[in-house]
Amino acid sequence: MTPAARLSAAIDLIATIDGQRIPAAKALKEWGTAHRYAGSGDRAAIAGLVWDVLRRRASSAFIMDDDSARSRVLGMLKVERAMTPDAIAALCDGGRFSPQPLSDVEHAALSGRTLDGAPPHVAGDYPEWLDGAFIEMFGDDRVAEATAMASRAPLDLRVNTLRAKREKVLASLAHLGASETPWSPLGLRIELGADARNPGVQAEQDFIKGAVEVQDEGSQLATLLSAAKPGEQVIDLCAGAGGKTLALAAMMQGKGRLIATDSDKRQLAPIHERLSRAGVHNCDIRAPKGPADPLADIHASADLVLVDAPCTGTGTWRRNPDAKWRMRPGALEIRLKDQAEVLARAATLVKPGGRIAYVTCSVLPAENGGQVKAFVAGHPEFAVTPPAEVAAALWDKAEDFLAATRTTPEGLLMTPLRTGTDGFFVSVLRKSGA
Numbered sequence: 544m545t546p547a548a549r550l551s552a553a554i555d556l557i558a559t560i561d562g563q564r565i566p567a568a569k570a571l572k573e574w575g576t577a578h579r580y581a582g583s584g585d586r587a588a589i590a591g592l593v594w595d596v597l598r599r600r601a602s603s604a605f606i607m608d609d610d611s612a613r614s615r616v617l618g619m620l621k622v623e624r625a626m627t628p629d630a631i632a633a634l635c636d637g638g639r640f641s642p643q644p645l646s647d648v649e650h651a652a653l654s655g656r657t658l659d660g661a662p663p664h665v666a667g668d669y670p671e672w673l674d675g676a677f678i679e680m681f682g683d684d685r686v687a688e689a690t691a692m693a694s695r696a697p698l699d700l701r702v703n704t705l706r707a708k709r710e711k712v713l714a715s716l717a718h719l720g721a722s723e724t725p726w727s728p729l730g731l732r733i734e735l736g737a738d739a740r741n742p743g744v745q746a747e748q749d750f751i752k753g754a755v756e757v758q759d760e761g762s763q764l765a766t767l768l769s770a771a772k773p774g775e776q777v778i779d780l781c782a783g784a785g786g787k788t789l790a791l792a793a794m795m796q797g798k799g800r801l802i803a804t805d806s807d808k809r810q811l812a813p814i815h816e817r818l819s820r821a822g823v824h825n826c827d828i829r830a831p832k833g834p835a836d837p838l839a840d841i842h843a844s845a846d847l848v849l850v851d852a853p854c855t856g857t858g859t860w861r862r863n864p865d866a867k868w869r870m871r872p873g874a875l876e877i878r879l880k881d882q883a884e885v886l887a888r889a890a891t892l893v894k895p896g897g898r899i900a901y902v903t904c905s906v907l908p909a910e911n912g913g914q915v916k917a918f919v920a921g922h923p924e925f926a927v928t929p930p931a932e933v934a935a936a937l938w939d940k941a942e943d944f945l946a947a948t949r950t951t952p953e954g955l956l957m958t959p960l961r962t963g964t965d966g967f968f969v970s971v972l973r974k975s976g977a
């Protein structure tokens with residue numbers, strides 16, 4: 544397919560996603576099935592266009608002063624890909640498989656309109672109803688923060704120290720353009736191009752042998768900040784597919800007891816294979832069976848409970864731009880209730896002197912500092928560990944990392960703008976007594 548034909552396909556797909564209100568991933572899959580002649584390069588390029596339009600949905604429409612599918616694709620080429628009006632016009636040549644030529648109005652919009660004067664939620668591409676939360680968290684930086692949250696994310700990997708050293712994996716993944724991540728001592732990063740092409744890490748020997756896992760650097764750091772140690776009893780209360788369980792296991796170096804559970808046993812399904820690939824032998828997976836509590840035998844004995852809380856996922860919009868426009872206030876309310884419940888449960892599992900590491904992949908204050916404040920108010924036996932002490936887990940990087948994050952008395956917030964990671968909040972809550 545020519546670049547113009549790919550552009551045409553992207554316009555059709557955006558119209559389908561809008562018209563049928565279906566998730567972008569589903570629309571792309573169905574398009575692939577219906578257009579089997581399209582090669583993998585075409586599919587990746589078209590997917591890249593579609594994801595970029597979703598990332599910059601509001602600002603692309605503003606630039607064109609029109610929010611039709613065609614206008615948003617054209618506007619995205621300007622705001623996200625910095626294409627000139629002439630370059631865009633050259634793609635829209637009216638050929639058999641190309642978009643129609645630009646109208647005078649479209650050409651004038653692409654030439655003359657800018658984002659100056661756009662409201663913050665439009666310039667930063669986030670839902671208007673979240674503006675209050677963004678003001679509370681980011682103030683005048685909210686457009687810059689939200690724009691970074693709308694950017695493309697790299698592919699981050701975590702080297703599994705139970706199997707390999709970072710230098711070795713770095714050398715063996717050099718052909719994918721891997722480099723070290725700035726903060727995590729275990730991280731490798733592969734920058735992805737606009738065509739969203741998957742570098743096929745899962746087919747690499749390092750992945751097959753469990754030497755690396757896909758994990759955003761922010762998620763790696765959140766786990767490192769929990770400071771899990773060999774010999775401890777650690778509970779991963781919201782383990783899901785096990786991204787953080789695997790990282791905890793490596794920190795524990797095979798010593799001590801790691802328990803992974805989740806309220807939804809289906810979420811836990813991939814964890815078995817992942818743990819075995821990673822060479823983890825000290826993890827007890829407790830999938831719920833009916834109404835019985837899978838942790839009924841544990842009473843105030845854990846050194847550490849990791850609460851990787853169910854949240855709105857606003858911190859991961861870079862990877863899932865569709866989600867930000869689908870999010871509704873009701874979803875936030877449900878998450879807030881879930882988070883309070885999980886924290887209350889964690890409180891009963893921690894031993895005196897032990898700690899809860901509360902983590903979200905959200906930037907919203909209500910899910911982060913707000914939740915922590917409410918928890919300590921209701922559980923006076925817990926106190927927030929000062930963020931500077933939490934950051935100390937990163938050794939020589941601690942000071943710079945602390946300065947890069949947005950710190951509040953309740954915890955640390957990483958953001959795409961400040962730390963180059965997904966948005967992650969971390970708070971360590973210590974229980975009194977010893």
Ligand SMILES: C[S@@+](CC[C@H](N)C(=O)[O-])C[C@H]1O[C@@H](n2cnc3c(N)ncnc32)[C@H](O)[C@@H]1O
Nearest residue numbers: 781782783785786787805806807810851852853
């Ligand atoms: C952020 S995800 C976990 C991601 C996972 N820890 C990882 O790093 O791959 C949150 C998880 O919390 C689980 N969850 C929701 N409510 C819960 C509850 N009340 N108790 C335990 N887990 C819960 C969800 O099923 C979901 O798997």
